[in-house]
Amino acid sequence: MSNSCFHCGLDCEQDSLFFDDKIFCCNGCKTVYQIFSDNNLTSYYDLDKNPGITPKEIRGKYDILENQKIVESLLEFNDDNLQIVNLYIPTIHCSSCIWVLENLHKINSNVKDAQVNFPKKTIRVTYKTESYNLKSLVLLLATIGYEPKINLENKNTENTSINRSLIYKLGIAGFAFGNIMFLSFPEYFEVNEYWLDHYKPFFRWIMFAFSLPVVFYASSDYFISAYKGIKSKILNIDIPIALGIAVLFIRSTYEIISGTGQGFFDSLSGLVFFLLIGKFFQQKTYNFLSFERSYKSYFPIGVTVIKNNNQEENIQVQDVKKGNRILIRSEEIIPVDCILIKGEAKIDYSFVTGESDIVTKTSGDKIFAGGKQTRNSIEVEALKTVSQSYLTQLWSNDAFKKENTTHFKSITDQISKYFTIAILIIAFSSLFYWLWKDASQAMYVFTAILIIACPCALALSAPFTLGNLLRIFGKKGFYLKDGYVIEKLAKIDTIIFDKTGTITASNKNTITYEGEVLNADEEILLKNTLRGSNHPLSRQLYQLLKANNIISLDEFKETTGKGLEARVNNQNIKVGSASFVNKNTAKEVLKTSVHISTNNKYKGRYVFYNQYRKGISKLFNKLNKKYELVILSGDNASEKENLCKLLPINTKLLFNQQPYDKLIYIKHHQEEGAKIVMIGDGLNDAGALKQSDVGIAISENVNIFSPACDAILDARNITELNKYLNTCKKGINIIKASFILSFIYNIIGLLFAVTGHLSPVIAAILMPLSSISIVVFTTLCTNFVSRKLI
Structure with missing residues (x-):
């Protein structure tokens, strides 16, 4: 019987626990299993063997989350019924982690939705607040083995630095490669006599020892990726690499055990070292592109800021500062967390929460970014600067993704799939040929083909x-x-x-008025009604009318495609199309017009002469x-x-x-x-x-x-x-051209490898160089084709 914990895989000591015919190392792991079993989530254990993380002692650790000020500083969104929080969970490590975290709603019905960002190891959770809170959520996550890392000083920021494990693996592979090469020099130079009799076997076993961490640690990601690909019936690009490393190691081990040669440990360690250099370069470049996207692609939307003298000024959204007083019109997105100063807010948070219910806020209430004002204009005071990453997240919400879209990535994946099949056929055919012709060259040829033909450059073309x-x-x-x-x-x-x-140019149209002159009260009501709308004609007319006192409307409604209506005390107004204000225009010459009626009496119209x-x-x-x-x-x-x-x-x-x-x-x-x-x-x-x-x-x-x-x-x-x-269009042509360039590189490389003129180490050096060349090619070409843009 195995002594490893069914949940986390750690060795169980004498005080281990038994439950449901299974062994657990601690009560925490047993509790996690019970939770999954009670909620029909035991398929979690089908995704990976021993996928769990041993829960740590957490009693009293998160009492700080009973402090509402601390909770508010961590929340992304909060209203009377729902809260949204983004938590960094460093223990997310595999597909089973994603599966169980995105099924939190099955464990606790108060959780409405959970979305995992695997590369950043974060989870964004939406939960009900009637009988649940942030502390309960964090305790739930910790109990099932996914304890969030909460830093109150830096809030919840995920670790965006380069993967440290990759640096460690690169260091180990480089250290082993250098030492194995040094130990191989005597045999390179065919040194005989005393060394041959006494030290050659010893040096070979030292090289074997240096290769173990290279194979079982430094190159582990390739084996894991290949295994998961095969398990999922997907031929990914890591299968040929893992196969090449395995063949080199097995053949080299056989040679030193049998005493028939020194093996290929130098080629093996050099291969892994240069593969990891290529991977490190790729990751650094992706991080650079991610930085460019997150912090420099500001949306060109503006915000109307109210100055101390009640003058309105339009500024870019990234220029909003804490304390700015902002005017939010009907149908506008609220770009920043704020306090309601004036007016009644009717907020639609469906962009953020998926819930279409309108939330009412009154003066002094906090309003979270991402909501949309659906009624009259309101004035708010910004509590912080605009978070561009939050707006990007809102823009990319799954609710607004279009169905039946064909991604270019699928084309790359499809090419890589058939590419891998072709390479495996060529590699094994060459292996059998060289075993028949010259067995000493067979392993070199076989491994060189698998490495030189890796479609990494192919996979990089589209994303870069x-x-x-x-x-x-x-x-x-x-x-x-x-x-x-x-x-x-x-x-x-x-x-x-x-x-x-x-x-049409919104700020250059000519506008004339035809009809009965409006009195002072009607002008004020018209001005304030137009103030709450974002329709292009409303904005033009609002800018034209002379300044009037700003008043709060008792009622305001905007009917999309028709017009506006508002009321103050006993006076009402309608602004919009002729049919909307009940005006018959059948016999009139058609013109682009905004019609006005007050207290159900038609007053006149503003006629717009468009300038394109x-x-x-x-x-x-x-x-x-x-x-x-x-x-x-x-x-x-x-x-x-x-x-x-x-x-x-x-x-x-x-x-x-x-x-x-x-x-x-x-x-x-x-x-x-x-x-x-x-x-x-x-x-x-x-x-x-x-x-x-x-x-x-x-x-x-x-x-x-x-x-x-x-x-x-x-x-x-x-x-x-x-x-x-x-x-x-030129960008797509660049991708196709880089595909062709990658194919040409692989064909030339294969010709040298198949004929036995290319060693695995040289192939491993050329592979990251090919990836670098593709990145340079796509970057230079995209910069060239975009040079004519303004």
């Missing part, structure tokens, strides 16, 4: 190309959610534009050569004649399109096979942006941020859209 383009686009005012958007942009054949605020963005006609003429162009506008057809003069003759023009109409139009054409990019304002067009293959939200100087979009484009750069699309 797309990652560098993301960085470049971000600097040029075009912010993409992830690298897959680049691939989808390269495949589109139809571009759909909204009109108002997208191809400079260069928009030239942009459409360029796009017309490659794409089908469509204008879907919610406005009437008053601008049809002007648009026909401005745009190519075959551009489709559809007016009076409600948000739902736009969505249905896109869905219908997608069913016919069209690949569509939708460009809109991110507010009225949220549904269409999400339905399209790629949704691009145009950003001016207001905080209109739609997590449903795939990209955010600075409005000043819309006329450069053709250049962005061309660069995306």
